[in-house]
Amino acid sequence: MSSLTASASWQALAAHAGLARSWSLRDLFAADKSRFERFSCRFEDLLLDYSKHLATGETLRLLLDLARERDVEGWRQRMVAGRKINASEGRAVLHTALRHRAATPVVVDGRDVMPEVRAVLARMKEFCEEIRSFRRKGFTGQNLTDVVNIGIGGSDLGPRMVCEALAPFAEPGHRVHFVSNVDPGDLVRTLAGLDAERTLFVVASKTFTTQETMTNAASARAWLVERMGGQEAAVARHFVAVSTNEEKVRAFGIDPKNMFGFWDWVGGRYSLWSAIGLPIALHLGFARFEELLDGAHAMDRHFQETPLERNMPVLMGLLGVWYTDFLGASSHAVLPYDQNLHRFAAHLQQLDMESNGKSVDRAGRAVDYPTGPVVWGEPGTNGQHAFFQLLHQGTSLIPCDFLAAASSLTPLGDHHDKLLANFLAQTAALAFGKSREEARAELARQGLAGEALEALLPHKVFPGNRPSSSLLYEKLSPYRLGSLIALYEHKVFVQGVIWNINSFDQWGVELGKQLAARILPALAGEALPEPPDGSTAGLLAHVAALRREEA
Numbered sequence: 063m064s065s066l067t068a069s070a071s072w073q074a075l076a077a078h079a080g081l082a083r084s085w086s087l088r089d090l091f092a093a094d095k096s097r098f099e100r101f102s103c104r105f106e107d108l109l110l111d112y113s114k115h116l117a118t119g120e121t122l123r124l125l126l127d128l129a130r131e132r133d134v135e136g137w138r139q140r141m142v143a144g145r146k147i148n149a150s151e152g153r154a155v156l157h158t159a160l161r162h163r164a165a166t167p168v169v170v171d172g173r174d175v176m177p178e179v180r181a182v183l184a185r186m187k188e189f190c191e192e193i194r195s196f197r198r199k200g201f202t203g204q205n206l207t208d209v210v211n212i213g214i215g216g217s218d219l220g221p222r223m224v225c226e227a228l229a230p231f232a233e234p235g236h237r238v239h240f241v242s243n244v245d246p247g248d249l250v251r252t253l254a255g256l257d258a259e260r261t262l263f264v265v266a267s268k269t270f271t272t273q274e275t276m277t278n279a280a281s282a283r284a285w286l287v288e289r290m291g292g293q294e295a296a297v298a299r300h301f302v303a304v305s306t307n308e309e310k311v312r313a314f315g316i317d318p319k320n321m322f323g324f325w326d327w328v329g330g331r332y333s334l335w336s337a338i339g340l341p342i343a344l345h346l347g348f349a350r351f352e353e354l355l356d357g358a359h360a361m362d363r364h365f366q367e368t369p370l371e372r373n374m375p376v377l378m379g380l381l382g383v384w385y386t387d388f389l390g391a392s393s394h395a396v397l398p399y400d401q402n403l404h405r406f407a408a409h410l411q412q413l414d415m416e417s418n419g420k421s422v423d424r425a426g427r428a429v430d431y432p433t434g435p436v437v438w439g440e441p442g443t444n445g446q447h448a449f450f451q452l453l454h455q456g457t458s459l460i461p462c463d464f465l466a467a468a469s470s471l472t473p474l475g476d477h478h479d480k481l482l483a484n485f486l487a488q489t490a491a492l493a494f495g496k497s498r499e500e501a502r503a504e505l506a507r508q509g510l511a512g513e514a515l516e517a518l519l520p521h522k523v524f525p526g527n528r529p530s531s532s533l534l535y536e537k538l539s540p541y542r543l544g545s546l547i548a549l550y551e552h553k554v555f556v557q558g559v560i561w562n563i564n565s566f567d568q569w570g571v572e573l574g575k576q577l578a579a580r581i582l583p584a585l586a587g588e589a590l591p592e593p594p595d596g597s598t599a600g601l602l603a604h605v606a607a608l609r610r611e612e613a
């Protein structure tokens with residue numbers, strides 16, 4: 063047994079979970095008229111309603127015991143103080159410094175990192191103003207109207223999600239595009255609609271070695287140079303880089319004066335607050351980017367300063383642990399009833415699954431408890447007409463997060479009321495279901511009786527007790543979005559601490575990269591130094607045969 067599963071608080075939760083299986087949310091609400099007040103928490107205009115969870119006051123008490131026993135408060139302090147909590151890479155974890163808006167220092171290895179952070183922000187601001195005012199022109203003197211971000215993973219998902227979410231705040235004049243996939247279709251289709259003379263490329267890569275990004279960047283550069291009559295000098299006017307690796311940026315042919323730096327203490331999936339957020343600032347204006355940082359900083363302070371009982375990321379993290387480790391859930395759905403957030407789940411997938419998809423603890427020992435769940439989701443109401451059937455009547459327990467704004471950024475007739483009615487209805491339907499008796503009475507009202515009624519009845523029952531959190535805010539804004547993203551970052555952190563894993567490395571993505579590099583020559587018809595496994599060999603042979611047929 064690991065020290066976690068052997069701990070008193072874990073054992074108490076395991077015993078308590080036995081009781082949870084007989085609870086009904088209808089009964090829990092009936093027994094406590096103030097359940098909503100007791101099981102909700104506020105941060106500014108953001109409300110977390112966690113009353114529709116399979117949890118009692120005792121559950122929360124035991125989960126908070128677990129959090130204290132695992133020293134969530136100590137780890138939190140170590141993270142923001144710049145201690146090297148990413149031990150397998152020997153790095154500090156300081157995305158909070160990127161949005162640190164106070165005048166106080168943040169020290170790593172005895173050095174205050176804030177002057178550098180502010181210096182890069184100042185350069186980003188200046189660059190944004192030059193581009194947005196059209197003072198900085200393209201090589202042929204044209205206005206630069208289109209920005210293409212070339213990056214993948216953390217160098218794509220965060221900025222892309224934020225640009226999509228905050229598009230209603232964008233001022234006209236500049237369009238932002240994102241290219242991530244090495245599939246030629248991504249770059250080819252994006253470039254097809256663009257005029258090279260008016261296009262600025264942002265090559266975004268922490269390492270500046272990622273195969274997809276380097277391949278896309280090289281092809282984009284070739285496209286540009288060709289359209290500029292072979293003049294390499296055009297690259298300096300049309301390419302900037304965002305990276306931690308100046309040497310590789312230089313080797314690629316981008317002058318470091320066109321580079322925006324960041325640091326090894328920023329994880330890729332936590333990097334949208336750094337210069338990786340440049341496309342956000344170019345799209346929305348630098349002031350909006352700063353509002354995003356402000357919102358995240360406010361959530362950082364809430365996370366650091368609020369007692370665990372009322373601490374939103376702590377509560378969300380603990381409820382996730384409750385379902386994953388004690389009630390057998392293996393997935394978690396994120397369902398924004400806010401179309402602006404249509405890429406939110408995609409960003410959270412990397413944030414959560416790359417952080418907590420681990421099966422060894424900090425010391426490298428195999429864990430004997432489930433860790434990070436599969437995170438997935440789509441915006442409502444679309445999901446209702448697709449996969450909600452399984453949420454309501456399937457055999458899996460899938461806790462859900464619903465996110466909704468009280469008011470729309472783009473109001474139109476009664477659309478938003480209908481959106482909210484659906485959000486409220488779905489969370490209630492999941493929690494309270496429809497009993498056999500209710501279904502029977504409904505069918506009888508519809509004129510059914512006897513065998514026909516009995517045959518249909520089981521299909522019409524909704525078991526309920528399907529848990530959800532609701533996150534309700536006034537209206538999406540750069541500030542509110544910043545705080546929502548930071549909320550999830552800290553939720554993931556809390557869970558990583560409980561599970562005693564390093565949430566900040568990602569060794570699991572390396573093997574596939576190594577094998578792809580080994581296999582690549584075979585696709586160009588070269589013999590491999592070592593024969594691949596039988597399946598790979600068979601698939602390669604089939605690719606070759608299909609290509610021969612095509613030729």
Ligand SMILES: O=P(O)(O)OC[C@H]1O[C@H](O)[C@H](O)[C@@H](O)[C@@H]1O
Nearest residue numbers: 215216217267268269272330571
């Ligand atoms: O920014 P880059 O160095 O190009 O990395 C891009 C992405 O690829 C890697 O394989 C990691 O899995 C991600 O964490 C990272 O965000």
